Amino acid sequence: MYFSDIVFGPINSRRLGVSLGINLLPRQGKWCNFDCIYCECGWNKEGRDDKVLPSRAQVKEALEQRLQAMQAAGALPDAITFSGNGEPTLHPDFPGIVDDVLAMRDSYTPKTQVCVLSNATMLDKEEVVQALQKIDAPILKLDSGFEETVRQIDCPQHDYSVDKVVKAMQRFNGNFILQTMFLRGDYQGSSVDNTTPAEVDKWLSIVATLRPREVMIYTIDRATPAAGLQKVPLPELEQIAAGVRELGVQVRVSG
Numbered sequence: 001m002y003f004s005d006i007v008f009g010p011i012n013s014r015r016l017g018v019s020l021g022i023n024l025l026p027r028q029g030k031w032c033n034f035d036c037i038y039c040e041c042g043w044n045k046e047g048r049d050d051k052v053l054p055s056r057a058q059v060k061e062a063l064e065q066r067l068q069a070m071q072a073a074g075a076l077p078d079a080i081t082f083s084g085n086g087e088p089t090l091h092p093d094f095p096g097i098v099d100d101v102l103a104m105r106d107s108y109t110p111k112t113q114v115c116v117l118s119n120a121t122m123l124d125k126e127e128v129v130q131a132l133q134k135i136d137a138p139i140l141k142l143d144s145g146f147e148e149t150v151r152q153i154d155c156p157q158h159d160y161s162v163d164k165v166v167k168a169m170q171r172f173n174g175n176f177i178l179q180t181m182f183l184r185g186d187y188q189g190s191s192v193d194n195t196t197p198a199e200v201d202k203w204l205s206i207v208a209t210l211r212p213r214e215v216m217i218y219t220i221d222r223a224t225p226a227a228g229l230q231k232v233p234l235p236e237l238e239q240i241a242a243g244v245r246e247l248g249v250q251v252r253v254s255g
């Protein structure tokens with residue numbers, strides 16, 4: 001499923017409330033430097049060869065029109081969320097677009113929080129870190145503390161190092177939200193499971209190091225591009241969450 005508009009929704013998000021989405025990626029295909037086996041946009045290769053990104057001016061115009069209409073209808077969103085068909089921080093004008101969105105939020109709907117769902121792979125770029133630090137909720141993905149598991153689940157399309165990503169996340173001094181998808185199943189003849197005791201221990205040790213202001217854990221909710229994946233039952237997610245709470249870190253579970 002692709003988001004075919006620059007501004008989409010609002011959708012009722014399990015985690016963010018009534019959320020107006022912003023898609024900085026192509027409208028007819030996915031563009032991501034991950035290719036997660038659970039991605040609701042499908043595989044990168046399924047895109048219809050659309051490589052066109054919206055310009056900063058187009059994003060500004062689309063969001064302003066929508067916020068004006070929502071304001072007139074008295075139905076402003078709880079959140080404005082950068083998500084869409086891939087990784088938003090890949091857009092070359094991401095920092096400038098963040099500035100525009102924050103200015104429009106302040107002007108039309110100051111109580112709305114601005115969120116970014118990011119796979120945290122672009123944190124080696126100073127301007128991306130600075131932009132993410134300006135918004136209310138930088139939601140940064142880490143699906144496992146083991147590189148091999150990240151390779152299985154997220155299929156990075158480039159060099160990926162858990163250590164580097166964790167070091168980059170430390171620059172936020174805890175002022176971010178860590179997001180992790182828990183799942184299990186079989187993919188390409190191998191078992192995939194980031195809920196084993198070894199996985200959870202390693203992941204909790206990273207949570208203890210990072211001490212994010214919140215952890216969001218969730219599991220599969222929609223059809224996945226890879227067949228053979230299973231939802232993790234809510235009681236198991238709650239058990240993982242209890243480990244986070246023991247560290248004194250706030251956690252939200254979406255089963």
Ligand code: SF4
Nearest residue numbers: 032034036039086119
């Ligand atoms: S990081 Fe997000 S957009 Fe990219 S493949 Fe994974 S789930 Fe999809």
